[in-house]
Amino acid sequence: MADENAILEVFRYQPDQKSEPTFQRYEVPFHEEWVVLDALNYIKDHLDGTLSYRWSCRMGICGSCGMMVNGDPKLTCSVFLRDYHPQVMRVEPLRGFPVIRDLVIDLDDFMNKMTEVKAWMIPKEERSIEQGEYLQSPAQLARYRQYSTCINCTLCYAACPVYGRHTEFVGPAAIALAQRYNMDSRDGGYEERAETLFDEHGVWMCTFVGDCSRVCPKNVDPAAAIQQAKVSATKDFYRSLVPWGKRRTET
């Protein structure tokens, strides 16, 4: 049994009851091995069943338990109470998103952006099942692998000051994933993605603050992906100006 308590101040917003958000203070048993999500689950199970938040895997894979913990975007399954205790932990919904209820944010904007940048494989050549797999060498895989580990947790959006002020910005994760497919040797969707990726709300809005890469729990480094995308677009632009410039087919 824990002989001391950890204190959490949790953001509460229940639009059916109160139009303004408030903070509610909870005391939970302090355990060395508890993560912040364990504390939220304790609150939900033992103290206050009305608290709403998203979570699923508890192991940094599903990307659904992202919240602001003392002002920093974190996966609450991956930060321990001991990282903060005896400091009070202030738990808020991810910054920059509309709040549906308590710690639950509205992800529609992010999902729409993933659709706009076509963050999926657009095969360079269609192959029938009889023709077999789309083969790829380890070196070709290595080019985009880092960007493919994104779990869509949107911590990078909460960290991005540009998205915080201008939600029309396509944003770090969507660009990193678009770049992931652009750099994939099997993909041929560069031109289709360019429309969104390189317009005025695309990569050019990024001012390279780099906080997206700092907060990323999977070390995706979206800031690097965005700068690489800028370089690709720039090469294309200058190629298009010269008669011998070949149109690109892969990044």
Added chain:
Amino acid sequence: MPRSKEVFWWSLFSAGGVVSAFFFPATIIITGLAVTLGWVTAEDLHALVQNPLVRLYLFVLISLPLFHAAHRLSHLTIDLGLAHARRPSAIVCYGAAIVGTLLAAVGVITGL
């Protein structure tokens, strides 16, 4: 194809960043330290800038970092949330870089 004119300004920003990072330190050592420490004389430097290639180098060294700075400063309006100030600040910043580039061109051509 890129859809934004930003690609042009970003390319100058990017090139200016490379020039600033790689060539400024060397230039500062040559013009600042080397003369002071007596490794080369001011006359040597003067003779050096008579070479057209060195003048071209000086032009690049002055112009591209100006565009780098202009881009960075004009993007401060995004970081500060001053969306309405973006166009005026871009005109002032890039305008200053263009004027600086023209002056640099005049300087290296006429040897001022």
